[in-house]
Amino acid sequence: MNEHVATAPADDELEVSLVPEADFARVRFAGDSGDGIQLTGTRFAASAARFGNDLATFPDYPAEIRAPQGTLYGVSAYSLNIGRTEVLTFGDVSDVLVALNPAALKTNLADLKDGGLLIVDESAFIDRNLAKAGYEANPLQDDSLGRYRVLPIDITTRTLDAVAETGLGRKDATRCKNMWTLGLVLWLFERDTDAVADWLQRKFYKTPEVLAANLAALKAGHAWGETAELPPEMRRYHIPKAKLKTGEYRTVTGNETLAWGLYAGARLAGLDLFFGSYPITPASPLLHALSRMKNRGVITFQAEDEIAAVCSAIGASYAGSLGVTASAGPGIALKTEAIGLAISTELPLVVVDVQRGGPSTGLPTKTEQSDLFQAVYGRNGDAPVPVIAASRSSDCFDCAIEAVKIATRYMTPVMLLSDGYIANSAEPWPLPDPSKFAPFPVSFRTDADGFEPFARDPETLARAWAVPGTPGLEHRIGGLEKADITGNVSYDPDNHEHMTRLRVDKIRGIADALPEQRPEVGKPHGRLAVVGWGSTWGATRVAVRRAMAEGIDVAQIHLRHIWPLPKNLGDLLGAYDKILIPELNTGQLAALLRAELGIRPHTLNKVKGQPFKVSEIGAAIRELAAD
Amino acid sequence: MNEIAPTPLKPKDFASDQEVRWCPGCGDYAILKAIQKTLADIGAEPENTVFISGIGCSSRLPYYMATYGFHTIHGRAPAIATGTKLANPELDVWVITGDGDGFSIGGNHMLHVLRRDVDMQILVFNNEVYGLTKGQASPTSRVGMRSPSTPLGSLDGPVNPCVFALAAGARFVARSADTLQKQLSPLLAEAQAHKGASFVEILQNCIIYNDGVFNEVTDKKTAPEHTLILEHGAPMVFGAEREKGLRVKPGGFGVEVVTLGDGIAESDLLVHDETNLDLANHLARLTGPDFPTVLGVLYRVPGESYEARVHEQLDAARTEVEADPHADIDALLHDGPVWRID
Numbered sequence: 001m002n003e004h005v006a007t008a009p010a011d012d013e014l015e016v017s018l019v020p021e022a023d024f025a026r027v028r029f030a031g032d033s034g035d036g037i038q039l040t041g042t043r044f045a046a047s048a049a050r051f052g053n054d055l056a057t058f059p060d061y062p063a064e065i066r067a068p069q070g071t072l073y074g075v076s077a078y079s080l081n082i083g084r085t086e087v088l089t090f091g092d093v094s095d096v097l098v099a100l101n102p103a104a105l106k107t108n109l110a111d112l113k114d115g116g117l118l119i120v121d122e123s124a125f126i127d128r129n130l131a132k133a134g135y136e137a138n139p140l141q142d143d144s145l146g147r148y149r150v151l152p153i154d155i156t157t158r159t160l161d162a163v164a165e166t167g168l169g170r171k172d173a174t175r176c177k178n179m180w181t182l183g184l185v186l187w188l189f190e191r192d193t194d195a196v197a198d199w200l201q202r203k204f205y206k207t208p209e210v211l212a213a214n215l216a217a218l219k220a221g222h223a224w225g226e227t228a229e230l231p232p233e234m235r236r237y238h239i240p241k242a243k244l245k246t247g248e249y250r251t252v253t254g255n256e257t258l259a260w261g262l263y264a265g266a267r268l269a270g271l272d273l274f275f276g277s278y279p280i281t282p283a284s285p286l287l288h289a290l291s292r293m294k295n296r297g298v299i300t301f302q303a304e305d306e307i308a309a310v311c312s313a314i315g316a317s318y319a320g321s322l323g324v325t326a327s328a329g330p331g332i333a334l335k336t337e338a339i340g341l342a343i344s345t346e347l348p349l350v351v352v353d354v355q356r357g358g359p360s361t362g363l364p365t366k367t368e369q370s371d372l373f374q375a376v377y378g379r380n381g382d383a384p385v386p387v388i389a390a391s392r393s394s395d396c397f398d399c400a401i402e403a404v405k406i407a408t409r410y411m412t413p414v415m416l417l418s419d420g421y422i423a424n425s426a427e428p429w430p431l432p433d434p435s436k437f438a439p440f441p442v443s444f445r446t447d448a449d450g451f452e453p454f455a456r457d458p459e460t461l462a463r464a465w466a467v468p469g470t471p472g473l474e475h476r477i478g479g480l481e482k483a484d485i486t487g488n489v490s491y492d493p494d495n496h497e498h499m500t501r502l503r504v505d506k507i508r509g510i511a512d513a514l515p516e517q518r519p520e521v522g523k524p525h526g527r528l529a530v531v532g533w534g535s536t537w538g539a540t541r542v543a544v545r546r547a548m549a550e551g552i553d554v555a556q557i558h559l560r561h562i563w564p565l566p567k568n569l570g571d572l573l574g575a576y577d578k579i580l581i582p583e584l585n586t587g588q589l590a591a592l593l594r595a596e597l598g599i600r601p602h603t604l605n606k607v608k609g610q611p612f613k614v615s616e617i618g619a620a621i622r623e624l625a626a627d
Numbered sequence: 628m629n630e631i632a633p634t635p636l637k638p639k640d641f642a643s644d645q646e647v648r649w650c651p652g653c654g655d656y657a658i659l660k661a662i663q664k665t666l667a668d669i670g671a672e673p674e675n676t677v678f679i680s681g682i683g684c685s686s687r688l689p690y691y692m693a694t695y696g697f698h699t700i701h702g703r704a705p706a707i708a709t710g711t712k713l714a715n716p717e718l719d720v721w722v723i724t725g726d727g728d729g730f731s732i733g734g735n736h737m738l739h740v741l742r743r744d745v746d747m748q749i750l751v752f753n754n755e756v757y758g759l760t761k762g763q764a765s766p767t768s769r770v771g772m773r774s775p776s777t778p779l780g781s782l783d784g785p786v787n788p789c790v791f792a793l794a795a796g797a798r799f800v801a802r803s804a805d806t807l808q809k810q811l812s813p814l815l816a817e818a819q820a821h822k823g824a825s826f827v828e829i830l831q832n833c834i835i836y837n838d839g840v841f842n843e844v845t846d847k848k849t850a851p852e853h854t855l856i857l858e859h860g861a862p863m864v865f866g867a868e869r870e871k872g873l874r875v876k877p878g879g880f881g882v883e884v885v886t887l888g889d890g891i892a893e894s895d896l897l898v899h900d901e902t903n904l905d906l907a908n909h910l911a912r913l914t915g916p917d918f919p920t921v922l923g924v925l926y927r928v929p930g931e932s933y934e935a936r937v938h939e940q941l942d943a944a945r946t947e948v949e950a951d952p953h954a955d956i957d958a959l960l961h962d963g964p965v966w967r968i969d
Contacts, residue, residue: 050966244968250960260959267952274714294944296959299713299937304739308706311699311736315679315710318697319718323710341700431965434956468695468711468718471674476643476690478698488645489690 014054014242016545017085020113024083025237026091027185030108031100031121033076034066036178041078042426043182047195048082049251049428052241055082056538057426058090058611063281063364070124070132075107080426082189084240086545088392088538090425092613095237096188098181100124100155102133117234118148119184121155121177149233153224155180162220163213172210176217183221189237193222245430252429254393254422255282258326258352259289261400263298264434265350266322268401269408270441274316275324276301276309281364282420283326283354306334310351314338317347318477320444320467322404326352328420329371330361336379339413343383343503345477346454346463348407348414350400351385355419355534357609366609367420369534370585375415376563376592382500384507386410387563389417391537394429396422399560401437408442410510411462417562419584421535421611448472453487461506508564517566521545522555525575528624531601533559533589536582536612543617552625562589570597578624580604582617638663641673643693654805654831655684658752659691661808662721665815666694671719678721679708681728684759685752685831688723702733705740705749709933712745716934719819720747726767727757730786734766741795744823746932748815751788751826752805754833755840762836774836789911789925792826793904799825800907800926805832806845810856810922817924823932830920844920853915857923862896865919872896873918882909884918901927 017023027044031037038059045057057080067074079090093113099105101124112118125140139145140152159177160170168176179200186193196218204211266273275298277287291300299321303309306327313323327335332353342349355371357363375387386406390399396418403414445451445464453475454463466473475487483490484498518524520537521544532540537558544556557572559565573579573593579601581590590603604620606612641663649655666676676694680686681704689696695718699707704722712720722740729737729751740749756774757763763776767788771780792800799821803811811829818825830841843853855865855873863873864887873882874896885891900906907926914920949955 046964052968246967246969248961248965248967250963250965260956263959264952264956267955270952272714274710276710293959294941295946296948296955297941297945299941301710301713303706304735307703308709308736308739311703311706312710312713314699315697315707315712316714317710318707319711319714321714323714337700338703345697431960434953434960437953437956439952467715468677469675469715471672474673474694476645476692476696476698478689478696479700480698 014086014244016542016549017083018546018549021095021237023085023239024081024087024091025095025189025239026079026081026093027096027098028077028079028094028108028111029098029181030075030077030104031178032069032104033062033064033074034069035076035100036175037061037076037078037100040178040182041080043196043199044185045080045426046199046251047186047191048080048189049249050195051191052244053082053084053239054087054242054244055080055426055428056087056090057081058421059424060610061365070101070103070129072103072107072133075104077104077108082239084242086542088542089611089614092615096185098185100177100181102129102135102139105139106133106135112148114147116148117151118145119151119153119181122152123154123156151230151234153184158220158224159217163216166209166213166216168209168213173213176213179214179217180221183218183223184225187222187225187236189239193218244428248431249428250431251426252393253285253424253426254390254396254418255285255354255424256289257393257396257429258286258390258400258418259293261397262290262324262350262404263293263296264397264437265401265404268437268439269322269404270439271320271322271408272297272299273324274299274301274313274321275326276303276312276316277326278303278306278309278331280306280328280331282356282423283328283331283352285423286326286352286354306331307338310335310338310349313349314342314347317342317349318467320465320469322348322350322408324350324352326354328354328356328364329358329374332371332374333378339385340379340381340383341479342413343379343385344479344481346411348411348465350403350407350414350416352416352418354423355417363609365420367535367611368584368607368609369419369536370588370607371417372533372562372585372588372592375417382504384504384563385413385415386507386510386561387415387417388560389534389562390422391534391558391560393422393425393427397432405440406510409440409462410460410506411465412507417534419535444470445473446470451475452485453477454482455485456502461502461509511564511567514561514564514566516568517557517559517572519555520558522548524555524572526555527553527576528578528580528621529555529557529573529576530580530582530617530621531557531559531573531589531593532582533562536584539612539614540582540617542614543621546614546618547621547625552621554621554625559589562592565596570599573597573599578602580620580624582606582612582620584612635670636667636673638667641666641671641693643691645690647691648687649684650835652834653684654754654833655688655752657805657808658750658811658829658831659688661811661815662688662692665812665819668812669816669819675717676719676721677711678723679704679711680723681725681733682759683725683728683757685723685725686728702728702731703736704728705733705736708747709740709743709745712747712934713937716746716938722747722749724749724751725758726751726753726755726788727765730766730788730791737791738795741792741797741824741826743933744796744798744930745934746822746824748818748825748827750815751828752831753788753828754831754837755785756833756837758833758836787911788828789826790908793908793911793926797826798823798926798928798930799924800911801826801924802828802830802911802920802922804830804841804845804922807922814923821927822935823930843915844922853919855919855921857899857901857910857921857925859899859901859924862893862898864893864896882913901925
């Protein structure tokens with residue numbers, strides 16, 4: 001065992017390590033947005049997962065589908081971190097950077113560590129591309145890359161040579177260079193090409209010449225690594241398998257697990273799933289994933305706009321299905337009025353917000369956590385909804401089930417927060433045992449005797465779900481204020497106050513059923529707690545575990561429930577001398593906790609469209625711990 | 628066991644216990660009455676009948692029906708109704724909307740519910756004014772209309788609801804008016820019988836903010852001269868003495884009003900063909916003073932509705948799914964590349 005490896009807090013968890021290139025390695029592929037970078041990264045991640053590494057990925061691509069070739073803003077990148085130890089972030093710096101053109105080099109070089117391996121496609125470093133990237137001189141020919149181990153390869157020519165026999169035209173043949181590159185990187189990490197080859201067979205079985213070319217390029221890249229007489233400093237990376245828990249695994253992204261979790265929730269509730277949505281980055285893959293589940297009876301409805309999307313879901317819930325809608329921040333803004341209607345009519349609804357940079361259209365493909373205020377407060381009237389935030393791709397599954405459970409149990413819309421990072425990043429997921437999820441079957445009201453549309457369950461304060469088609473329960477609902485019990489339209493001042501308080505109390509009461517908040521890592525009291533929500537989980541956890549390994553008294557507390565907050569949260573946070581809240585916004589959770597709990601947290605905020613680096617949170621921990 | 632035939636429901640059985648609160652004399656009362664009569668006539672089941680509305684005077688209607696009802700938000704009734712119908716195609720869904728709700732704030736949803744062709748009846752109460760917000764010009768108001776928001780006269784070109792519906796791809800487009808009870812109720816029954824989005828424009832009088840705007844059409848004295856009631860397969864005759872008709876303009880496009888006699892016979896007149904889209908488009912645009920306002924079914928072609936196609940596609944795609952939720956979820960998670968670590 002490596003002596004730098006710190007002791008893990010629990011037996012079934014992987015260790016945290018500080019030794020790059022021995023315990024984990026971080027690779028970044030970067031190129032033009034038409035170069036197939038995302039695919040290269042995804043396949044490498046799948047191969048590493050299959051091999052048995054822990055891994056985390058970060059797809060980072062431009063909003064333009066095909067930005068002009070060779071431009072800085074057209075660069076697409078895919079970072080991943082594979083390890084024998086716990087790997088929860090894509091890594092602060094890269095050990096290996098593959099740059100397929102000058103623009104990719106320029107925009108990604110800063111994150112390559114000193115002495116890191118830099119593989120470039122030499123053939124792309126021509127004057128035109130250099131000029132587009134703003135290079136005055138070819139960096140391959142001056143001393144500017146002296147801090148790195150540079151491996152220039154004429155990838156384009158080698159790819160064309162490799163696929164020459166398949167008869168593919170030059171343009172199509174050139175597109176295989178991502179497979180050549182992948183072949184080389186697989187060799188570099190001592191992996192074979194089998195898993196990727198299998199995948200290519202499945203993907204291109206209908207176009208044999210494309211399949212043949214991709215396979216040829218993949219194998220040629222791998223063989224080149226094997227046979228080329230590389231300089232001695234070009235050593236291979238030996239990252240052993242992680243000691244993962246036994247069981248079945250699958251590489252998943254957050255949008256996939258969300259889709260499965262929503263379906264699982266509907267099944268556990270005994271409901272049909274209706275998904276009304278409007279395409280928007282980065283939530284669209286959720287629509288795509290659910291659209292592929294028609295064989296399981298899932299109805300997906302691509303609406304004319306965000307408003308119709310949420311309204312169709314409300315209409316479906318009204319009729320007795322589980323209505324779900326999803327969007328990103330700007331789309332959620334449009335859905336706001338309808339969410340208020342679902343609050344007023346007390347119908348179940350799950351609203352997924354896959355957050356991205358804002359305000360307005362902001363940064364469509366970049367991640368951010370700035371919709372917390374929108375989720376908690378962003379409606380007209382006193383209009384509370386429960387808010388749940390997923391912390392990572394696999395957590396989306398559990399959160400989705402929980403959202404369905406709360407929506408149906410309390411007859412309320414639920415906001416489920418994800419973000420661009422969670423939505424697209426991949427991790428190996430030990431498949432859960434579904435039998436651990438207790439069913440929570442919904443029972444529609446069918447008894448006409450004594451039925452009142454707005455009579456409530458005394459425990460949950462939920463009204464009964466009485467769906468059209470049920471004889472004897474005919475009633476009218478709507479967005480106008482309604483009289484308690486009967487639901488008839490009412491402008492009575494006292495009734496309005498009473499109903500407003502009832503709706504607020506119903507949502508606050510959800511806290512009674514929430515588990516106590518506990519630290520994720522560390523003791524339930526002490527010097528410093530790092531409190532987070534959403535996708536900062538991974539970077540925070542690694543930072544906290546490393547700080548603990550250095551002997552710092554620090555704990556990680558991560559909130560799944562943003563509204564209502566866990567009941568013991570105030571007491572728990574009070575047991576630490578200091579609180580640090582890292583967020584990818586200007587301090588929204590910090591403001592909420594200040595208001596709700598009266599705490600005075602330290603904040604660490606980043607609004608760059610990029611996830612936190614471990615080092616950024618680590619530095620803040622050390623600084624606060626040292627005071 | 629003997630089956631006891633249920634007592635047929637009467638129009639009043641479709642009235643809820645809520646006091647109707649429209650302005651005295653409002654055209655909405657007549658429409659409400661026609662709807663309740665229609666439901667009784669067709670033997671509607673209250674538990675399977677759903678009225679979904681947006682915002683505005685007309686959209687209060689669901690409160691007054693002893694069926695299921697959902698008073699929703701500005702312009703969005705078609706979208707909510709679409710979700711309801713998709714989730715339960717067995718329900719008979721009626722959308723109640725007005726000219727402002729349906730064609731201003733909800734214009735987009737109106738377009739899409741019609742082009743998708745979801746099976747429901749969409750009743751547009753068109754009074755050419757915003758009533759509930761106190762009399763501003765609406766998207767169907769005529770150019771020059773003076774209102775609190777257009778004191779010097781409205782400059783906006785009006786929407787013609789039936790032309791809009793036809794352009795959006797509706798397969799059932801009809802027009803009637805609030806007080807034409809004899810015509811309105813059977814028309815609603817036909818709309819209900821049609822599979823697909825049935826669009827019915829109902830000219831409606833707002834006694835407070837736009838009183839008398841459709842007098843020519845609804846006043847018994849003037850109506851015969853100013854309206855033409857369509858009947859499939861019948862020549863287009865109108866007038867107090869049924870002395871006028873519409874015929875194709877000789878030597879050109881379009882139609883003209885002619886007087887029968889003097890060598891012009893009924894056989895020279897246009898015969899209504901409700902499956903002719905070009906004809907429907909033309910008829911929908913006719914307006915006074917030169918032409919009668921055309922009422923009745925302008926356009927109707929049978930076809931399969933959206934929710935039926937959706938469920939057909941679902942059924943065709945359906946594979947064997949584990950009845951036990953846990954087994955099913957397990958199967959879902961295993962539907963893809965999974966590997967074991969031992």
